[in-house]
Amino acid sequence: MKKPFLFYFYIFTIFLIGTSYADSVKTVLPSLNNIDFPVGYEKWKVVSLSHRTDNDSLRVILGNPIAIQAARSGQTNPWPDGAILAKTSWNQHVDKNWPGAVVPGEFLQVEFMIKNSKKYVSTKGWGFARWRGKELKPWGEDKNFAQGCIACHTPVADRDYVFTTPAVFIGGGKK
Numbered sequence: 001m002k003k004p005f006l007f008y009f010y011i012f013t014i015f016l017i018g019t020s021y022a023d024s025v026k027t028v029l030p031s032l033n034n035i036d037f038p039v040g041y042e043k044w045k046v047v048s049l050s051h052r053t054d055n056d057s058l059r060v061i062l063g064n065p066i067a068i069q070a071a072r073s074g075q076t077n078p079w080p081d082g083a084i085l086a087k088t089s090w091n092q093h094v095d096k097n098w099p100g101a102v103v104p105g106e107f108l109q110v111e112f113m114i115k116n117s118k119k120y121v122s123t124k125g126w127g128f129a130r131w132r133g134k135e136l137k138p139w140g141e142d143k144n145f146a147q148g149c150i151a152c153h154t155p156v157a158d159r160d161y162v163f164t165t166p167a168v169f170i171g172g173g174k175k
């Protein structure tokens, strides 16, 4: 049986939608220490936020579901295996509609700490990785870059190497 014109038209349209979707999904290279980019981190919940006054940047610290569960119940010393913390940073600027407010501007980077006490023994149980800029370019000179990360996080060894204290969220009403 000869296929009607519309049949080919539909197939072609589906093909076009498929290829444009594939183009819009960015391929992100793994970090030099072989950590895959945690796809979907931008949907995680907030652990806390910070404002660095020495380099004018704003940060939001997000957690995957395991990290959020730990953060909201105060089980963060140590953080459980499987917890991932993501720190996203933006340049800050003054809001054009409200000069009293400092708001995020350009996206600078996102970096992660992935808790796995067996896998990441050489960096105290945390896998470290950072991706820079809109291109999400893996950061670091060689595969040992994470030694620099853990070195700077060592002053907070007694808090499982994590600086951030989870912010307190007050809820209300019946669940």
Ligand code: HEC
Residues within 6 Å of the ligand: 049, 050, 052, 059, 061, 085, 086, 087, 111, 112, 113, 128, 129, 130, 145, 146, 148, 149, 150, 152, 153, 161, 162, 163, 164, 165
């Ligand atoms: C010069 C010191 C320094 C270095 C180097 C450093 N960090 Fe941090 N990091 C901090 C400080 C201070 C904070 C908390 C304050 C803030 O919000 O920036 C932090 C926070 C974080 C957080 C949020 C969890 C936490 O500990 O509060 C992540 C994730 C993180 N860093 C990842 C990395 C990664 C990945 C690297 C290496 C590529 C790295 N850091 C290197 C100082 C450092």
